[in-house]
Amino acid sequence: MAVTIKDVAKEARVHMSTVSRAFSMPHRLRPETRTRVLEAARRLGYRPSRVARALTTGRTHNIGFIVADIANPFFPPMIKAAEHTARARDYHLFIADASEDPAIETELVDALAKQVDGVVLCGPRIANAKIERLSENIPIALVNRKIAGIPSVTMDVVNGAETAIAHLLELGHRKLAYVSGPRQSWTNTQIGRTVAAAAEGRASVTVLGPNTPNENAGLAVAEEIARAGVTAVLAYNDLLAIGLMEGLHNLGVDVPGDVSVIGVDDTVLARLARPRLTTIVVPTAEAGTAAVDLLLQYTAGDEDFATRPAGQVSLPTQLVVRDSTAPPPGA
């Protein structure tokens, strides 16, 4: 039914191998035959079958892109950037949603392994050891996780969180809280540690969580925050922060009058929420691009990929102060 290399060969009166070469090694053909073949291919509307090609070459020209939750507005810009740069390199992207579940994530890697050249794990919830094991079978690149020997791009949330805490301390806050995210999130532990260290000796820190990083969880944690008597809170991400703000509002607690709130990610939502959310902006699109480039360069060449050096990129973050932070009451 579909037009194959054989049809083109017949049309151009050459052997299939010549047709193949017209596409993959054009310089090895006499210009005349090359154009004859290409012309025939054009006439017939021939497109090489990536499936068949993959079988012999071992390269599918596909990438798996696994995220924790597509609906989390943190991911779409990253996916978009990743898809665009992949396409520019002549690669296609499988997208899969792991639903914040390590088991699903692992299964997804295994399921995709045979039909991709590598996979990028975004905000993986899998344990390091397991990732290392998986990456023996298939090239893996990480976003928001750092493991020696595995390509990764991370956001410098340490610096971001330090800046955020400094901001709060400067405003005069002395009783802080961290609304933490998923336990398996690398970013989460990074932020948690940084908050503790940065506040050390200057303010108290209550940690609440772990929480699923969505608005409902933020909403649910509001009461606890109100009871805790803290005057400022840093949340694992914008979703939690926004849910929290809504919850506090429902409780009659004023943001930022009674308590200040800071998020992380600077998703579209941060600008839209009222009060507009002070947050740590992370370069998601750049991360997407960097991840596929790192992966592709890791899989390039034909020596065993595991022996090649794995690139590691750290992207800068920055605090953007909006309306959800202010001095504590009575200051």
Place this chain on the structure above:
Amino acid sequence: MAVTIKDVAKEARVHMSTVSRAFSMPHRLRPETRTRVLEAARRLGYRPSRVARALTTGRTHNIGFIVADIANPFFPPMIKAAEHTARARDYHLFIADASEDPAIETELVDALAKQVDGVVLCGPRIANAKIERLSENIPIALVNRKIAGIPSVTMDVVNGAETAIAHLLELGHRKLAYVSGPRQSWTNTQIGRTVAAAAEGRASVTVLGPNTPNENAGLAVAEEIARAGVTAVLAYNDLLAIGLMEGLHNLGVDVPGDVSVIGVDDTVLARLARPRLTTIVVPTAEAGTAAVDLLLQYTAGDEDFATRPAGQVSLPTQLVVRDSTAPPPGA
């Protein structure tokens, strides 16, 4: 390197064809051999190669999912639902972002065609005639577009827009505007027509656009709206509506005091914006699910797919009234 059907055959002391059958037609094997094979496969960690399988069967078990703009919050919930239902049917999803460009969209269909069993076009910007032509070569399902003979799921925006206009008329508005979206969008022309028809003889309608459906375009159109002297506007989608609200705010025009604004889609943003946006809610997740199910049922069986009846689904919409609509000034 990877373990193949041959390795399993050797391990289980049977022919490869038996291994193949152990997976694809287990009932045709003696229970004893079947378990022996399956056991061997398990020991070796064997996973059939979908690539090789695709070559012989002609079915890749992959679906292409093409959207106009991944970053538009309208799409992620749809993609997520589509991916989940596809996975439940043992299919994987290629995602591609057409950047609101018909040429890219067409190219994407062609590029993906050889490695998918069908593609879902979400909010296509391609002309009907071209879609019909493409769908001769590869099964296509449509979201937010209706073409005879092609499976499609559409949102009943006609009813939604009628309700929205009725709402505005009842509030007392007599000078309306429609901020239109992309010219090639089926939804856009549906809404445009409905607005004109519903207002006929009861209110004037100014149409502004076409516009790229994002916040910036909405922001840019604000001045024109202010000058037009209308008291209520329906926008093609939430993004435009929200950008418009921001633009009006900058101009000192009060929403909903001076002009009422209604959006379409009910993305997360609608609840978050201030004033909270009155909008038409459309069932995006259901659409994603329905689209892949329609496509899969369209591609099932082995007669020529073009001869099979194409399912068409219309999903209900509904107006949710929030804070961005009110009676016109002086009413």
Place this chain on the structure above:
DNA sequence: GACCGCCTTGCAATCGTTTGCGTAATTTTA
């Protein structure tokens, strides 16, 4: 003018499965 080497192209094996066909083994039937 014979030999050598390069350039161009054809030949055929291969990638990992599936599947129609054939045959040996087993069960059913008479």
Place this chain on the structure above:
DNA sequence: TAAAATTACGCAAACGATTGCAAGGCGGTC
């Protein structure tokens, strides 16, 4: 218990490309 019917499994040819090898043609060199 022999013949017929059925079942279980092996054989080998596809699927659509890639690629190492070889052969033929050609020009250049001595």
